[in-house]
Structure formats: structure tokens, C-alpha cells
Amino acid sequence: MREQGAASTAPGRVGDVRRRNLALVLANIGPNTRVTRADIAAATGLTKASVSSLVAELLETGLVEELGVTRDGERGRPGVGLALDARRGALGAEINVDYLAVGVVDLHGTLRSHEVAEAVNHGRRPEDVLAELSALAHRCVDAATASGLTLLGGGLAVPGLVDPARGIVLTAPNLRWHDTDVSAVLETLAPEVPFGVVLSNEANSAALAELWYGHGAFFRNYLFISGEVGVGGGLVIGSELFSGPRGYAGEVGHVVVEPGGRRCSCGGRGCLETVAGQEAILAAAGITDGGSTTAARMASLQAALEAGDAQAVTAVERAGHYLGIAVVSAARLVDLSAVVLGGHFAVLRQWIGPALTSSLDGFAPGLVPEGGVAFSELETTAALRGAAGAALRRALAAPYELLG
Structure with a gap:
């Protein structure tokens, strides 16, 4: 009998089905839910055997951790609780007219580190602003790494219209930036993260932070x-x-x-x-x-x-x-x-x-x-929380990218 859930919604190769089911299982695991494999099987329609196999892969990605024995079902059968691993996070950064800010948000939504530097960025050369932001980001990343956090990706929010695909700030009138290419800096803010660092509009990122954390x-x-x-x-x-x-x-x-x-x-x-x-x-x-x-x-x-x-x-x-x-x-x-x-x-x-x-x-x-x-x-953390949160959600939507 064919399993229900993501695997039944569209035909495709076995690998595609498994990738969809990995994301489906992960979507049923929260920060502190202690959900069991049996709970996930009931919620998704997948067999318990398939869920167990998929969970094993998710544990390998580092996105999920086991929290010990919990109760499962009416008869109180023991089961191992699962939750998102707070040792995984993402960098959020913001350039605004009168300050720079960086922070790291973990998979539980906790702001683990945060730095703000007042700066008069109106009319400053973009390369000077970006160099100062990079220094802040590197300190923040180093602090996160020292605390045992592994970064999955990041985001940079700016007060203007952007082209995320090309990493270009199209226009940011209050910064006096026009057609400013920041793609090279995006690659250095959080080096070698699997889901990259993506450019975004400051207000859109703040709106997303409010959606997820407010x-x-x-x-x-x-x-x-x-x-x-x-x-x-x-x-x-x-x-x-x-x-x-x-x-x-x-x-x-x-x-x-x-x-x-x-x-x-x-x-x-x-x-x-x-x-x-x-x-x-x-x-x-x-x-x-x-x-x-x-x-x-x-x-x-x-x-x-x-x-x-x-x-x-x-x-x-x-x-x-x-x-x-x-x-x-x-x-x-x-x-x-x-x-x-x-x-x-x-x-x-x-x-x-x-x-x-x-x-x-x-x-x-x-x-x-x-x-x-x-x-x-959320005060001054909204935009960077949203930028980091978007990176975390890219990882949660494609956990298979973390498998060898």
C-alpha cells in the first residue's frame, strides 16, 4: 500500500519523494515539542518504519535532536522525544541609515548574540559601510561558534529596493545607494554556510520577524x-x-x-x-x-x-x-x-x-x-531576526542539502 503524505501528492523519482518526505517530517518537529516518531507517523500518514528512517537522516543533518524518553499514546508507551536543535542558527545583519546591527538566531528563535554600532551611513561610501558591517559580523560569528553554534545561513537587510538573486541594492534613497552590488560581501559575512547569505528589504524582513516571533x-x-x-x-x-x-x-x-x-x-x-x-x-x-x-x-x-x-x-x-x-x-x-x-x-x-x-x-x-x-x-532586532529567520526556513525546507 502506498504511503500517504507528501509522497502521494505527485509522481516522481524515489529520491524526489524522499526529499519531500524529509521536509514533511521536519515540518512536524518544533523547538520544544518532544514529538515522537509515532506522533509524526499519525500526523503525516507515513508508516512508522519510514518515519524512523527519515528521522535517522534528520538527526544526521544536525537540525533535530533527541530529548529523551517521553510518553506516547493512551497506554503510556515510552517514546523518544524529538525537537529542533538549538545548536543550529543563522546570522542576521542590517544596514540602516544611522546604525549597523548583526545577530545570531537559533532554531528555537532565540537571539543568541547581538551587536549594534551607531554610524552615520547616509552618503557614506558603500565599501566603507560594508567593511564595518563585516567586522561586526565576524565578531558575532566567532562568538556564536565559540558557544557551540553551527551556522546554516544568513541574511542582510537594507532599507531599500533589492534584487536578491543578483545581490544588488537597486535603490536605497536614504543611504544614497543606487545599483550597489553587495554580492561579494554577502559571501564573506558568514563564510561557507550551506544555505548562503541572502539580501532582503529591511521592512519585509521585519514583517517576517513579526510573523514568526511577534x-x-x-x-x-x-x-x-x-x-x-x-x-x-x-x-x-x-x-x-x-x-x-x-x-x-x-x-x-x-x-x-x-x-x-x-x-x-x-x-x-x-x-x-x-x-x-x-x-x-x-x-x-x-x-x-x-x-x-x-x-x-x-x-x-x-x-x-x-x-x-x-x-x-x-x-x-x-x-x-x-x-x-x-x-x-x-x-x-x-x-x-x-x-x-x-x-x-x-x-x-x-x-x-x-x-x-x-x-x-x-x-x-x-x-x-x-x-x-x-x-x-522586537525593537531594533526585528529586521535582523527576520533575515536570520528566513535563512533558517530555507534550511528547514531543504534538509536533504545537509546530507552527504
């Missing part, structure tokens, strides 16, 4: 809005990232919310970024000390807000108002019922949240229901 447990369809010097966005529909046919979907920062408004870095006018981006809010609040770091100026803004400074409060409330316009436009277009805000929007939630809610209620009552506005808890 509010994705509650929302299946949402717009993630990343607040940095610029404003980025990522669309998650049906618990999948929707990036559009060319990978450019979700660019909410360049939705026009104020026709006739200020010129934007993208070349347009009146974009959300011009009123709700970090620099726009700071300028409107009167916090313009160019000699201070962005972090220092954001701290000054928070202090002014806590003191009830009228100019600061007005600047943030204005940003929340226009943020609501952008959210309504996106929600009407793609039938979204939730929005998750990260970056400086999460930092300013106490002041920007009421203004956003008021704007949503004023322009589209009920479109985003109560409980449909959330603020990310």
Missing part, C-alpha cells in the same frame, strides 16, 4: 510599518509575506498623504515619510542638533514628550494623523484588518497611538477594529 500568532493579515529615518512597510497576507511581482509591494512610506507637501527622498512629494519619518518628527519638534546622534535626539524627544512640550506633542500627533491616512489607504486596497508598528513608532506608542487611533476612526470607522493596532516588541 504578533503573527494573533494576526494572519496585517501591514507592518517600520519607523526609522525613512518609513518602510511589509504586507503579510494569509501568514505569508506578499512582496508583489517585482518585490516592491508594501512601500507605505511613499504613499502620498499630503498632496503638495514636502519633497521626499524618493523624488516624490507629500509622502508619509516626509511627516512621519524619524527626521521629520524631530525637525517638527524643534530637535535639530545635527551634532547629536539620532539615538540622543530621540531621547530628547521622549523627554520633551514626557514633560508635555507642546511642539513635541504636536509633531508626534501630526505624524500619527498622517500615519492613519496611509493605513486606511492600504487597508482599503488589500482588505487588511490589522497594523503592526515598529521602530520609532513603537518607541513613541504612548503619544502616537491615540493620534493614530483617532485618525483611523475619523477616516474609516471600523475598518481596523479594536485590537487591530499593535506595536512591535
Whole structure:
């Protein structure tokens, strides 16, 4: 009798069937599930003998570990628990306008190491930025290796439009990068990892991190809005990232919310970024000390807000108002019922949240229901977590690549 599961869905060579079944079995093993071979057989329709053989191969890949005897079935028969091995992980890296960040995430979703370096990257030569990022990444990789972690792959997130296949940043206006080839650096960030290092858009990676490690447990369809010097966005529909046919979907920062408004870095006018981006809010609040770091100026803004400074409060409330316009436009277009805000929007939630809610209620009552506005808890780690998480999922989808 033919086994059910992935093997029964399409004809093919024996090797192809086995590869599909390896991925199928692995998909039923979680971080701390202690699932048994019998549990997997029941869930997949594969025979217990086949599951045992496939699990043996997965143990060989290092993606899975045995956790000791657990109970199996109504009669309490002993079985060996299985879980994803936390000694496997991936590198995540991020280039942003005012900082660089790297980190290693393991198969349990734990951030095992993390480094951030403030840097004024706007207008810097790409090779200088990439050299500094590489130094950070190598320290992070060395620390992970010293702790017994084996890296499977990695990801680099940047605030711009990218071509992952060629490793090219097509345009990142706030960095002033255009057609910048970073493919050579991708190969050196985490050398010799089996699943490579892949380039991605910062907001898309942050949206995926929210899906896997944040509010994705509650929302299946949402717009993630990343607040940095610029404003980025990522669309998650049906618990999948929707990036559009060319990978450019979700660019909410360049939705026009104020026709006739200020010129934007993208070349347009009146974009959300011009009123709700970090620099726009700071300028409107009167916090313009160019000699201070962005972090220092954001701290000054928070202090002014806590003191009830009228100019600061007005600047943030204005940003929340226009943020609501952008959210309504996106929600009407793609039938979204939730929005998750990260970056400086999460930092300013106490002041920007009421203004956003008021704007949503004023322009589209009920479109985003109560409980449909959330603020990310991932802080500055979202993009690198998403970039690393994508690498881990490439490994989990193709475990056979790790077999000799």
C-alpha cells in the first residue's frame, strides 16, 4: 500500500519523494515539542518504519535532536522525544541609515548574540559601510561558534529596493545607494554556510520577524510599518509575506498623504515619510542638533514628550494623523484588518497611538477594529531576526542539502 503524505501528492523519482518526505517530517518537529516518531507517523500518514528512517537522516543533518524518553499514546508507551536543535542558527545583519546591527538566531528563535554600532551611513561610501558591517559580523560569528553554534545561513537587510538573486541594492534613497552590488560581501559575512547569505528589504524582513516571533500568532493579515529615518512597510497576507511581482509591494512610506507637501527622498512629494519619518518628527519638534546622534535626539524627544512640550506633542500627533491616512489607504486596497508598528513608532506608542487611533476612526470607522493596532516588541532586532529567520526556513525546507 502506498504511503500517504507528501509522497502521494505527485509522481516522481524515489529520491524526489524522499526529499519531500524529509521536509514533511521536519515540518512536524518544533523547538520544544518532544514529538515522537509515532506522533509524526499519525500526523503525516507515513508508516512508522519510514518515519524512523527519515528521522535517522534528520538527526544526521544536525537540525533535530533527541530529548529523551517521553510518553506516547493512551497506554503510556515510552517514546523518544524529538525537537529542533538549538545548536543550529543563522546570522542576521542590517544596514540602516544611522546604525549597523548583526545577530545570531537559533532554531528555537532565540537571539543568541547581538551587536549594534551607531554610524552615520547616509552618503557614506558603500565599501566603507560594508567593511564595518563585516567586522561586526565576524565578531558575532566567532562568538556564536565559540558557544557551540553551527551556522546554516544568513541574511542582510537594507532599507531599500533589492534584487536578491543578483545581490544588488537597486535603490536605497536614504543611504544614497543606487545599483550597489553587495554580492561579494554577502559571501564573506558568514563564510561557507550551506544555505548562503541572502539580501532582503529591511521592512519585509521585519514583517517576517513579526510573523514568526511577534504578533503573527494573533494576526494572519496585517501591514507592518517600520519607523526609522525613512518609513518602510511589509504586507503579510494569509501568514505569508506578499512582496508583489517585482518585490516592491508594501512601500507605505511613499504613499502620498499630503498632496503638495514636502519633497521626499524618493523624488516624490507629500509622502508619509516626509511627516512621519524619524527626521521629520524631530525637525517638527524643534530637535535639530545635527551634532547629536539620532539615538540622543530621540531621547530628547521622549523627554520633551514626557514633560508635555507642546511642539513635541504636536509633531508626534501630526505624524500619527498622517500615519492613519496611509493605513486606511492600504487597508482599503488589500482588505487588511490589522497594523503592526515598529521602530520609532513603537518607541513613541504612548503619544502616537491615540493620534493614530483617532485618525483611523475619523477616516474609516471600523475598518481596523479594536485590537487591530499593535506595536512591535522586537525593537531594533526585528529586521535582523527576520533575515536570520528566513535563512533558517530555507534550511528547514531543504534538509536533504545537509546530507552527504
